[in-house]
Amino acid sequence: MPELPEVETVVRHLRPRLVGQTIQKFAATWPKVTAPAPVKTVAGQLADRQIVEVARRGKFILLELDRGLVHIHLRMTGRLLLAPTDVALGPHDRARFSLSGDDDLVFRDMRKFGRIGYLPDRSALEAQLGPEPLDEAFTxxxxxxxxxxxxxxxxxxxxxxxxxxxxxxxxxxxxxxxxxxxxxxxxxxxxxxxxxxxxxxxxxxxxxxxxxxxxxxxxxxxxxxxxxxxxxxxxxxxxxxxxxxxxxxxxxxxxxxxxxxxxxxxxxxxx
Ligand SMILES: [Zn+2]
CATH class of the missing domain: 1.10.8.50 (Helicase, Ruva Protein; domain 3)
Structure with missing residues (x-):
């Protein structure tokens, strides 16, 4: 299961490739990938939003948008892949962010424990997470x-x-x-x-x-x-x-x- 270093590695890789792009459409083939929210609700919240930053909090990958943020938890087997826009999804690909650039962002998850959600701000995340071990405040x-x-x-x-x-x-x-x-x-x-x-x-x-x-x-x-x-x-x-x-x-x-x-x-x- 990915932990802080693995999630940080993913974030550092995605940041320069995603910042500035617009999410044109979000679609899921596994309806529970956005649980407890319905896919339709999350798709509506993400449509036409611009990604302004890619960050990490604990083991969550955060796509900060011009309004609100996407939180992604990879759990056991989740992976985020940049895929050419015309590529067909495979059997374990659960969700796709269609982006304004050359690639789409695909969420692949064999075991289906990973989750994607939308939040208006970070407060609900902060309420459930302890300090960041690499922050200066963690002494x-x-x-x-x-x-x-x-x-x-x-x-x-x-x-x-x-x-x-x-x-x-x-x-x-x-x-x-x-x-x-x-x-x-x-x-x-x-x-x-x-x-x-x-x-x-x-x-x-x-x-x-x-x-x-x-x-x-x-x-x-x-x-x-x-x-x-x-x-x-x-x-x-x-x-x-x-x-x-x-x-x-x-x-x-x-x-x-x-x-x-x-x-x-x-x-x-x-x-
Ligand atoms: Zn020993």
């Missing part, structure tokens, strides 16, 4: 205070988008390993020093992954799927059974909060 002190304010296992807490926006399974496992925090540790018991280590780890890992264009898939062009370059840098995610790069102990995978969680039982002690 080590802020993270320490937020952790103290919750009594939850840290792994599911970090995945909660209303706590911090943008983190998913891969980067939470990597950040907890880098900060030597057990994924089941209770948030309010995490020391101030470890909270600061976690803050640094989150920022370094996300920044490194953005520079490598993410870990999982990304799309640059019609028919051209690519995988991000950060997979080589992963230290624990997907490496269960292999030696810990720090101490050599075999890495383990356990289900925590219904998510496969990778960690080193020696480096990440629970206490």
């Amino acid at each position: 080590g002190d802020l993270l320490a205070a937020l952790l103290k304010g919750h009594k939850r296992q840290i792994k599911p807490l970090l995945l909660d988008q209303s706590f911090i926006a943008g983190l998913g399974n891969i980067y939470v496992d990597e950040a907890l390993f880098a900060a030597r925090i057990h994924p089941r540790a209770l948030s309010h018991r995490v020391s101030r020093a470890k909270a600061h280590a976690l803050h640094s780890a989150i920022r370094e890992i996300l920044t490194g992954s953005i520079a490598a264009q993410g870990t999982t898939f990304i799309n640059f062009a019609w028919g051209a799927d690519k995988t991000g370059g950060y997979r080589m840098a992963l230290k624990v995610f997907g490496r269960q059974g292999q030696p810990c790069p720090v101490c050599g102990t075999a890495l383990v995978k356990q289900w925590i909060g219904q998510r496969g969680t990778h960690f080193c039982p020696r480096c990440q002690r629970k206490r």
Whole structure:
């Protein structure tokens, strides 16, 4: 599933190609792609609107319009592709933005969990999302205070988008390993020093992954799927059974909060 670095990579790719274009028409072949709003309603809201900026908030891709904004969540398998205007949609293509330029924007989504919607402004999004981990306002002190304010296992807490926006399974496992925090540790018991280590780890890992264009898939062009370059840098995610790069102990995978969680039982002690 795409997380902050993958979504940021998509946004950086689309921004110069979409800003200034007008959405001439929005159409969907999968009626629930705009749920809970009907496709017809969203199509009416997007028709003839100009794209003035492409942005990211958490894991949402935002097309800011001359009035209102489109929010797109890729979820499990969603992808945004620029496609020649005359290209026929494939079986997994759920929606199409017909644009004023040479290409259309196509939403491809095999599993159909992805969603596209319209909002008059950002307030409803802001109400459900925590701070952006790469913003200047997200400091080590802020993270320490937020952790103290919750009594939850840290792994599911970090995945909660209303706590911090943008983190998913891969980067939470990597950040907890880098900060030597057990994924089941209770948030309010995490020391101030470890909270600061976690803050640094989150920022370094996300920044490194953005520079490598993410870990999982990304799309640059019609028919051209690519995988991000950060997979080589992963230290624990997907490496269960292999030696810990720090101490050599075999890495383990356990289900925590219904998510496969990778960690080193020696480096990440629970206490
Ligand atoms: Zn270790």
